[in-house]
Amino acid sequence: MKRVNFILCIEAYLLCKGVAAVLQRIPGASVVREFGTVDMLTHYLKNHAVDFLLICDTLFEKATDLFIEDPGLLERTILLKINPVRPEGAGKFKEIIYLTDGKQEITFKIKELLNPYFRNHREEPQSTLTEREKTIVRLVSMGLTNKQIADKLFLSTHTIITHRKNIIHKLGIKSVSGLTVYAIVNNIITIDEVT
Amino acid sequence: MISRNMPMCQAVLEHYRLLPLLPRFNIRLGFGEKCVEEVCRLNHVTTEFFMEISNAYLDDDYIPQTDLSLFPLGDLVGYLTSTHHYYLEVAIPKIERKIHQLLDGSALSEKERGLVSGFFDDYRKEFLEHVSREDKLVLPYILELEKEYMKEKPDAEFMKRLQVYTIRDFAREHDRLETSLENLSRLIIKYLPPFEDFDLCHQVLTDLSDLVRDLIDHAHMEDKVLVPRVAEIEQHLLRKSEAG
Ligand SMILES: [Fe+2]
Ligand SMILES: [Fe+2]
Numbered sequence: 450m451k452r453v454n455f456i457l458c459i460e461a462y463l464l465c466k467g468v469a470a471v472l473q474r475i476p477g478a479s480v481v482r483e484f485g486t487v488d489m490l491t492h493y494l495k496n497h498a499v500d501f502l503l504i505c506d507t508l509f510e511k512a513t514d515l516f517i518e519d520p521g522l523l524e525r526t527i528l529l530k531i532n533p534v535r536p537e538g539a540g541k542f543k544e545i546i547y548l549t550d551g552k553q554e555i556t557f558k559i560k561e562l563l564n565p566y567f568r569n570h571r572e573e574p575q576s577t578l579t580e581r582e583k584t585i586v587r588l589v590s591m592g593l594t595n596k597q598i599a600d601k602l603f604l605s606t607h608t609i610i611t612h613r614k615n616i617i618h619k620l621g622i623k624s625v626s627g628l629t630v631y632a633i634v635n636n637i638i639t640i641d642e643v644t
Numbered sequence: 645m646i647s648r649n650m651p652m653c654q655a656v657l658e659h660y661r662l663l664p665l666l667p668r669f670n671i672r673l674g675f676g677e678k679c680v681e682e683v684c685r686l687n688h689v690t691t692e693f694f695m696e697i698s699n700a701y702l703d704d705d706y707i708p709q710t711d712l713s714l715f716p717l718g719d720l721v722g723y724l725t726s727t728h729h730y731y732l733e734v735a736i737p738k739i740e741r742k743i744h745q746l747l748d749g750s751a752l753s754e755k756e757r758g759l760v761s762g763f764f765d766d767y768r769k770e771f772l773e774h775v776s777r778e779d780k781l782v783l784p785y786i787l788e789l790e791k792e793y794m795k796e797k798p799d800a801e802f803m804k805r806l807q808v809y810t811i812r813d814f815a816r817e818h819d820r821l822e823t824s825l826e827n828l829s830r831l832i833i834k835y836l837p838p839f840e841d842f843d844l845c846h847q848v849l850t851d852l853s854d855l856v857r858d859l860i861d862h863a864h865m866e867d868k869v870l871v872p873r874v875a876e877i878e879q880h881l882l883r884k885s886e887a888g
Contacts, residue, residue, distance in 0.1 A: 452868070473705045480707050497711070621819045624766035627827075629759065634830040640756060 452479035453566050458490045458504040477563050487512045505529040585612050587637050590629040592644035648681040668726040693719050712869045717790045721783045728775045739851050750839050803885050811874040822859040
């Protein structure tokens with residue numbers, strides 16, 4: 450599955466570990482590095498591209514140079530707000546997370562950030578078969594040839610071959626024996642029906 | 645987690661899953677008091693590389709300390725090659741042997757037996773095909789690419805090939821090897837009549853699940869570490885040759 454990369458820049462060690470643990474548990478999110486100082490962060494960003502930077506408010510103030518150098522970075526920055534009184538300049542960050550946020554709020558905010566990454570490029574092939582494809586897998590497991598399947602379903606052999614290609618693509622299973630076992634464990638056919 | 649100053653003996657005792665990794669780095673037991681770093685040095689293994697691979701292998705939530713992309717591609721290719729060797733020479737034959745032993749002593753019908761042995765037979769062939777393609781074509785290509793990248797002027801013949809085939813073409817057709825094994829476990833646990841020899845059956849299921857985990861880690865190295873890195877080098881090379 451595709452991973453969206455986060456780097457963390459948080460001074461308080463316990464807080465940093467906590468944020469990392471929370472992010473790692475959200476499917477699709479991955480924490481690639483953790484930094485406790487702006488210096489190390491600056492050095493890292495020189496050589497690496499990241500999807501999101503999550504930085505705490507105290508370190509953000511020390512990192513102004515970074516954001517002047519790369520104006521696009523703000524668009525990818527999530528502010529972790531530790532001090533509730535300091536003004537935050539809302540709107541300029543991609544997202545703001547507060548220390549008082551509950552589990553649901555944080556998960557929701559992060560998932561919103563991840564959404565665009567998963568909506569457009571569907572990397573994972575869809576693994577569920579259509580009803581027609583299931584029928585074909587069933588008949589293949591019963592030992593029928595493409596020609597026999599075509600006759601039975603009133604389709605051309607060419608269509609069956611196309612279906613079988615799609616099935617291979619979806620499941621990553623090429624052999625008849627592999628398809629048969631797949632069909633059994635997915636309740637498409639019983640062992641008794643297999644030839 | 646494993647650190648460089650930890651005695652190697654302690655690392656293994658605390659993380660038994662480390663054991664199958666050791667031969668892939670040509671590391672043997674009998675560590676004495678030596679720490680991780682010393683053992684690595686004596687075996688000509690980059691310590692950081694060993695620690696990154698091991699820690700990522702042991703813990704799904706592990707956060708890389710050193711970017712894997714900082715290591716020479718040769719290290720990574722070497723590790724993948726010896727992992728392939730482990731699959732073909734150790735893991736797959738071992739499971740196959742046990743499955744046949746299990747079937748021989750079972751009360752399964754002829755049909756059920758044929759289903760399982762036929763399945764594993766085809767699986768082994770697909771596995772071999774998958775791995776040989778990587779060993780004979782993909783990995784040597786990567787080493788060649790790195791060599792061309794170091795050159796002042798890359799070979800014209802090589803550049804012509806690069807226009808047609810890149811690592812992304814490989815990645816697109818890169819199948820998952822673990823799904824079929826998971827189906828086999830499910831078949832044994834849920835659908836087949838119970839085996840008399842439960843202990844042997846337990847071993848087969850444990851071996852299958854170990855191999856599944858190992859394959860997931862392996863595919864991760866290939867898809868998420870190797871491919872992006874190689875793609876980046878290819879892009880550099882292509883741009884360089886357009887400019888030149
Ligand atoms: Fe491989
Ligand atoms: Fe592979």
